Amino acid sequence: MSTPDRTPSRPSLSVVIPMYQELDNVEPMLERVHQGLADYGAPWELICVDDGSRDGTGERLRACAERRGGHVRVIRLRRNFGQTAAMQAGFESARGELIATLDGDLQNDPADIPRMVDALLERDLDLLQGWRRRRQDALVMRKIPSRIANKLIGKVTGVALHDYGCSLKVYRAEVIQEVALLGEMHRFIPVWVAGVTAPQRIGEIEVGHQARQFGTSKYGISRTFRVLVDLLSAFFFLRFGARPGHFFGLIGIAFGVIGGLLMTNLLWVKFWLGEDIGGRPLLIVAILMLLASVQLLTTGVLAEMLTRTFFASGDRTHFRIRWSSPAETAAWKEPEA
Template sequence: MSSPAQHPPLSVVIPLYEEADNLEPLMARVHEGLANYPGAWELICIDDGSRDDTGRRLRALAECYGPHLRIIQLRRNFGQTAAMQAGIDAARGELIATLDGDLQNDPADIPRLVAELLARDLDLLQGWRRHRQDDLLLRKVPSRLANLLIGWVTGLKLHDYGCSLKIYRSTVIKEIRLFGEMHRFIPVWVAGVTAPERIGESEVRHQPRRFGQSKYGISRTFRVVLDLLSAFFFLRFGARPGHFFGSIGLVFGLLGGMMMAHLLIVKFIMGQPIGQRPLLFTAILFIVVSIQFITTGVLAELMTRTLFAAGAKTHHRIRWQSDPKTAVWKVSP
């Protein structure tokens, strides 16, 4: 445990995709915001396969600021979730802070959030952009609806799941493997490995984008719904998918069996023909569907056990990164 005057080592992780114009002011603001951080810290920037000048400028800035600025370049654009996972894998700090590289998150909020996380003894402190500086119809309204839907489905009540400014304990976030578009539901996934009461939120500043273009659009709303269904499934049935598919199969099997029992009574006791009855075809369909769902559940259980036995592997690929042996901590004077 660290004393109030000395915070644990902190790793700041920033995924970047075609943010060349934001790099210099971003680096300046990060160093300004952490100038008085009472502990050692490092900055990890992940270039997610940018096609602009992001990679070259990052290397130049690393030479300027020093070896506490670590660079990871992915071979191609794998997405924000994969870039964030690459940064978390490389992080050495006891605490990990993540934020976007578009200058809308304020790095000056990080020391306050770290102090609050330690004071409240949390595993995750989620930023809340209460006064969000984005387009009302394209960003704010869909985001609020998505936040309400996520809270209703998962039972974890937060105001702003999508804010990238978060503080984690590394021992907790490194238990989770991020893939797909999971970065939108990180608090939900964290709730699967720690108690929900150890997840909190705090208001943070938010600023309008000054340079570059947003990578998000209205289409993200539809992806959020699909991702939410995936998150709900993996959290409830990730370790026992056979229960999910098997339950559906048993329901269809029960309905199909009841229909067949009724038709048997009609055929052999009442002596009426059943060959042309729609109920017969419906019963056969339900029984076939039942067998398919139960079989799918068994196969899913086998795949899950195989995955757990082999260990999950990340899907991003690194093209170049700073030498970890030369990385140092930045300590404020």
């Protein structure tokens, strides 16, 4: 609750909810968010991002926002760019000192947000990840793929969390707004955050989880295979994102050394022992190794040039907004007196 002089007891908060084909969940979700943050005690806003829905989700969001007030803001993307792009659009529009995210399917409980904010501040973290310890999902279609993905991500990246897939998170705005999310990298947000802050400032906390009431899930067991591909990308960008020449260069040098040794051996056999090497498979292997070395080293140089060009350009936006609540009329939900 706010103090008598209306000094907020918590930082200002932006709640970002990406939604896609969630028509029946719009009104219950907005109601749950307002109930969960009724006693937040500081200004807050709700940013709903319609990711190109075709079932009327965007129109219903706009209608609900008009009834609720200026603190409910709606962003509509021109087409379905994916959950990662929708979250990025919300992050870029957020004005709060803290940003909370959750799914729009009513499986996350917005009432957990104030508790997570308090825990983040008390533990002095930059990111607090929700942990759905008691998931209300199908075992084969959701739980098993999620457990496999969580273990793989933790092993490869070194950022060990129980539940990477939980969308219920609380961030410090200045940290998450430094992270540029691309592709389907929302699953790896803690990993990307670890690239701009210390891993020790990333924590997790148990949160509630409920079975989906309306609509259908957009994910299934096929997500596990996409996670494997995304995991390779995450590993590359975390370790070599700013210096891709080192990645390609190391492999190229290794191939060059092996090819050089093989070719040296063949030359010794040819000129010292006087044997014919034209029909030896080892000659083809050595030539291929040397060619691969040159190609990898050249690729590394080109990758370095592209990376420098990318960081020199300021525009990293990979989505397009169709409509957004006017920023000049946006308001905060102020705490009750």
